[in-house]
Amino acid sequence: MTEQQAGKASPEELAGVSFACSCGKQHTVDIKTFVVSTGIAPRVAAFAEANRAGKPVLLVSDNNTFAAQGGAVDAALRAAGIETVFWTYQTEGMLVPDEKAVGELLLAAPRGLGLIVAVGSGTLNDLCRIISDRTGVPYVIVCTAPSVDGYASTVSPLIIQGHKTTLEAVYPSAIFADPDVLRSAPALLLQAGFGDLLGKVTALSDWELARRLNQEYHCPTIEAMVRRALEACIAGAAGVAARDPETIVGLFDALALSGLAMGMIGNSRPASGAEHHLSHYWEMDALKNHQPHALHGNAVGSATVAIARTYELMRDLLPAGFVVPDSAAIRAWLKSAGSSVTPADLGIPRELFHRSMLEAMHVRPRFTILRFAADQGRLAEIAQKLTVEFYG
Ligand SMILES: [Zn+2]
Ligand SMILES: [Zn+2]
CATH class of the missing domain: 1.20.1090.10 (Dehydroquinate synthase-like - alpha domain)
Structure with a gap:
């Protein structure tokens, strides 16, 4: 893809591109797949099967996003015969992406994990991104709401010692969203x-x-x-x-x-x-x-x-x-x-x-x-x- 084409491309078309830009930088998008489609769960499972290197998958959600889409993804992973470990944050109000939430997720991730599948919106994405970066295990995000622009980025805004700190991390390997789920978001x-x-x-x-x-x-x-x-x-x-x-x-x-x-x-x-x-x-x-x-x-x-x-x-x-x-x-x-x-x-x-x-x-x-x-x-x-x- 050329610089001119990139300026006009859709997110789907930008997945996987790398080009030398007139600004002097090489711009690279290390995202393999970007899919927005109804009934997305089987496609998530197919991607997981192809990208987990035969190892277990960690399915991360919270009580709300599990209800919205996590259950469907879980069923699809099971139907594909993929060994799945769960971590579901139980939140009354708002999940804060602080040291506690990062630590809980890290402890929920067993050794020898092949892929992290996050089902949720901004905060869950930020948490899985930093764990992916620090453990080297790739992650995918199944988005449940069009609520933030952080899904496709590489930065992870966290609350560390009470201060909003944006850490440089990694792209998700894939981004999935179901328009019907997006539309049903609060x-x-x-x-x-x-x-x-x-x-x-x-x-x-x-x-x-x-x-x-x-x-x-x-x-x-x-x-x-x-x-x-x-x-x-x-x-x-x-x-x-x-x-x-x-x-x-x-x-x-x-x-x-x-x-x-x-x-x-x-x-x-x-x-x-x-x-x-x-x-x-x-x-x-x-x-x-x-x-x-x-x-x-x-x-x-x-x-x-x-x-x-x-x-x-x-x-x-x-x-x-x-x-x-x-x-x-x-x-x-x-x-x-x-x-x-x-x-x-x-x-x-x-x-x-x-x-x-x-x-x-x-x-x-x-x-x-x-x-x-x-x-x-x-x-x-x-x-x-x-x-x-x-x-x-
Ligand atoms: Zn540029
Ligand atoms: Zn913002």
């Missing part, structure tokens, strides 16, 4: 996928700002992939709330594309900027206080409104010709998807929002509009202004 998970994608508006702005002001590495092909994912997301805003079948598959493909973009570069720069830093800050604050928190993508969606507003308030200091994100359009898209819109709608306390605007830039050493605003002596004023705008 509404909040569908909105989360939409919000995570919408965050690319400001993530791409931050990447562009870093390129223009700091000559940071940039790849036009990868940018085009993320932009394509974003356009598909925006086009499907109304279909998310209606669970339109085509929209949900389009959303899943777009999330996969965004994940692949990160994997092909080897870090999250193309898909994660200040809006992610705000959402990470909120999540870490909630974990520290033992409070529940919003799903990643829903938090990213509302944070994108705040960061787009930050861009608008910094307009006079941006480089000539810089395309400023439109916060009103982002609000409208979130609304039509049925998502919460502002950080206040999401339930972020006033004080936390104000503090996060001032401190979120320290979550990662990455150049964003928040850091630029701080460098220009504007951050305190913007944090105050947006707090009043969102909270009165």
Whole structure:
């Protein structure tokens, strides 16, 4: 595949590609298969049989995802005569991908394992990815919700000592999804996928700002992939709330594309900027206080409104010709998807929002509009202004 073809390819077509890019990097996708199809379980079993080297398979799920699809995958593995070991997280609320969850999974994995089959969404994928990386046992993900862009990436965001830490790990060997299962996911998970994608508006702005002001590495092909994912997301805003079948598959493909973009570069720069830093800050604050928190993508969606507003308030200091994100359009898209819109709608306390605007830039050493605003002596004023705008 050439660079031009890669810029336009679907996630299915990108599985297994490697090409020398004009940006100077060799972009490689070490995913063997990407299949979105109804009745996916027998195909998962066939892949497992061909890729487990005759060894047992570890089937990882939680109580919800086992009900949604784990049972069907288990039945298909058994029908294929594959020896299967189980690990099912029992969760009341939200599974936190911390040291405890990583340790439990590691202890559940016997020696001599041939393949890990994860059935679930973002958190289960992140946990299986890091175990796969550290044990050298390949993993596949059977996705139960179009909720995050992390399936196809190579990074694993975990909570280590209370801090959101993104570790570089491995691609899944294969990605499977059944459109009927994706469509049946809880509404909040569908909105989360939409919000995570919408965050690319400001993530791409931050990447562009870093390129223009700091000559940071940039790849036009990868940018085009993320932009394509974003356009598909925006086009499907109304279909998310209606669970339109085509929209949900389009959303899943777009999330996969965004994940692949990160994997092909080897870090999250193309898909994660200040809006992610705000959402990470909120999540870490909630974990520290033992409070529940919003799903990643829903938090990213509302944070994108705040960061787009930050861009608008910094307009006079941006480089000539810089395309400023439109916060009103982002609000409208979130609304039509049925998502919460502002950080206040999401339930972020006033004080936390104000503090996060001032401190979120320290979550990662990455150049964003928040850091630029701080460098220009504007951050305190913007944090105050947006707090009043969102909270009165
Ligand atoms: Zn490139
Ligand atoms: Zn994200």
